[in-house]
Amino acid sequence: MHVPDGFIDIPVSAAAGVVAAGAVAVSLRGARRELAGAGGHGGERTAPLAGLVAAFVFAVQMLNFPVAAGTSGHLLGGALAAILVGPYTGVLCISVVLLLQGVLFADGGLTALGVNILLMGVVTVVVAYTLFRALVRVLPKKRRSVTIATFIAALVSVPASAVAFTLLYAIGGTTDVPIGTVLGAMTGVHILIGIGEAAITAATVGAVLAVRPDLVHGARGLSAPLKLRVDGELVDARPEAAPAPAASPRPVLFAGLVISLILAGFVSFYASANPDGLERVAADKGIDKKVEDHAAADSPLTDYGVGTIENARVSGGLAGVIGVGATLVVGTGVFVVVRRRRGETAEAEQESVRG
């Protein structure tokens, strides 16, 4: 979704730039509070954690899906950043990623930096974190709830960003492509991407939660009452805690995986450029310097080329027709299923999804 130079007209780009700068300024202040909230030695660790999240987001943003009548689509990482390091630091992380991508890899125009930060940093983080907080409050106070809330927050944040893009495009697009077409294609494909985003985000947060709960900003409220309540069992809580969270992302992931299986043919149609996911893509785009054989075997740009030939083919013929209908139906289906699963037990639901 990296918007290039000259895509959105100057006034709107400038306005977006001002808003983005404001958001970054607010985030800088807020991040300082988040650092303070971490307390003592924790504060010193937040910057490296934020850096890691940024590097991670950088990696997942390279899962590029060609989008029919829009630009390229990919995982956004806003939800991951918000939940792991908090919303303010999260906005900063994404902004840094976008800045370096623009300067270093020419991904996203320099003059469109404001637009990009607004869409991929601010919108995703705000939507994901608001939803996440609300869900954590409603759901029972368990680790699994955090994982489920993460899944849903990540799932929704991606199409939200796509809708925001369409809005900006409607106001300041340099060319009048019918807005309906843009909206349909963008939202459709981004719901799909949202599923991938949700799976990766939930798995990551779940895994971190299991091993180092102190690193998850979004679970801070969770750990305090837990300790107080099981005061006497504190010693037992540790060994017991380890296996439980390891299992917790499984049901949600499983649902995502089953849906993904059904969609396999459909998605691979889009995602053919980067079949083996994260590692391949990171190798491709130059984060990777050590996996020489890999990088040499298929250079980043060939991969991009493949993706876009695919894109041209897809867009030339279908122009997002498939995207709109099918993905909306399936995406909403997943959404409903996941929503419904919240209160019930995981095992029972796995059956229902299978059946």
Next chain:
Amino acid sequence: MTSLPPPAAVPPSLDVRGLAYAYPDGHQALFGVDLTVERGERVGLLGPNGAGKTTLVLHLNGILAGGAGTVAVAGLPVGKQHMAEIRRKVGIVFQDPDDQLFMPTVREDVAFGPAAAGLRGEELEKRVRTALDLVGMTEYLDRPPHHLSFGQRRRVAVATVLAMEPEILVLDEPSSNLDPASRRELADILRSLDVTVLMVTHDLPYALELCPRSVILSEGVIAADGRTQDLLADPDLMHAHRLELPFGFDPRAVTTGA
């Protein structure tokens, strides 16, 4: 063989009292550590895995704090108001030199600490050269650290800390992954330094070779404190704290040159 008792006016390089600490996840690692290291002493900190050695080390320069007890370095309490000073005085050489060396050249890496303390230009350059001279790595000044051998990297790591002219040098497993020659070279370097040393290690012969005195940290407390040779020669004590000498090694048969 044993260090002379220092004059009473000089505060000890390290003074730890009643230090206890639990991690945010509830796991408690230290249960009241008392340890005093006088200026110029070389002390071995021995202990099994999970005894709290690393946790203790991270308290010495205030990276971890917030539990009970106090730590003082050269009479200066470790706390928020003297943090920069404390971090300059306590030089920690971490176990993996790859964690310690992160700049593009040896020179920049060694300069990192003093530059962070505000040194610039001529003075900074002099510090870097002196530190590299001490470990015999001056000729590698402009090489990238990751192109050096493991033993050389460890020596550069020691230099990065020496450049800060610390009050006390804390070494975490200095002999791990070193071949016998590098191991001996490092021992020679450490012996030649005129600085207080606290050496955290599993390598008991190395502790015996370098440290006249040792303490055993076990289950979060100092379980024993005495002459290294005496500690190592006490099989019951060693067994109780999961410490084992290499096969065939007899500490009583060794004459230490330390």
Next chain:
Amino acid sequence: MSTGHAHKLYRHGESPVHRLPPHCKIAAALCFVLVVVSTPREAVWAFGLYALLLGAVAAAARVPAGFVLRRLVIEIPFVAFALLMPFLVPGERTEWLGISLSVPGLWGAWNILAKGTLGVATSVLLASTTELRSLLLGLQRLKLPPLMVQIASFMIRYGDVITDEMRRMSIARRSRGFEARGVRHWGVLAKSAGALFIRSYERGERVHLAMVSRGYTGTMPVIDEVTASRAQWAYAAALPFSALAVCLLGWTL
């Protein structure tokens, strides 16, 4: 601040452009793109002149044309979009080789292609003549908030760590007979992502502790002062100012 090796886009060289202080280059690149984007699309010749200006920079930096062109491929997704525009955009139509094309669509496609390509080419030139570490120093000198510089430095540092861990885990997976092929293996990859995160974090945490132990407080200490002379600023400013002249001509003609 990565362990010394330059990033993939960097092309080692000793040209006057390489030697310019990074903050001058970043500022020049940004101003140039700004000027390009604000040029009216009808001034077709102006974009030709911009391309010539960039060509001159490339020549001064001794970056071969093929190098820049190959890296322009990153833009292809947008090219595809631009190529669709003449078909999708409503409005006045024109005939070309028997195909009906929309005139505003053609202009829109041209607009995106020209401005986008020039923008990408500028970034490519900047990245190929500036080392990663100096880029960060440049951003720091351009008053990017220290916290963001810090996050960026750690991000680059972790890029190496993540890659390294990723390679190890991939070897471990492959030696147990797992090959990721497409969407069906998302589950495994997603779980790997979580493990990767923790492993990278714990390694990076140790690096950070080592830095903090040597007095790191959030900003990289200045070891070699980088200052820009007036001549260097003037040299860097040549690009955006010539572009500005072209742009003004474009508006008046």
